[in-house]
Amino acid sequence: MGEGRRATAAICDPIAKTRFLRHAVGVLETADEVDGTLDELSVAGIGHSVVSLTAPLDVSGTVSWKRPGDWVELGVRSRSGARLASCGPLSEALVRLCTIEEAAIDALLARWLPGVNARFLAEQFDFGRILLWVHLLDADDERRACGVLLGNSRHGVQVHDLPGAP
16 A cells, blocks of 8 residues: 555544434424423433433523533533533533533534534524434434424424534
8 A cells, every 4th residue: 555545544544433423403492392392202202311402501491301400511602602501412522522622612513513504503592592402323213303303493403423422
């Protein structure tokens, strides 16, 4: 193998070893919408153990399905200056992502998502909206979760393969 191929293989090797997990994300406006969506996800056979939420810190206290202590402040702010918090299995990955010394959530999300998607999701925090993430285990989960999220989110649903996510 030539030097060029070895260098290319060395660069691509970490990417090949990166673990990608599929997540659907919907944008909800109120704690009541979160509660209703969680109920519908449960009826559809998707348990709360695969659900994460990200929201402005002042909004996170209004969501009843997690105790206030379950929320973790992320150490970043939205463009409007709101402090952000998260709960659920995705929280740990978001906290790791936030240790990279970036101050804006859109720059952090851009490390995971295409720019236009990162900007759209980051913008939702400026309106006080809540992101509900569902870890998808298979195509059937994706179909059921997206169906529920589409029925509850007035702002669409996105599906992403997140590198290094739990």
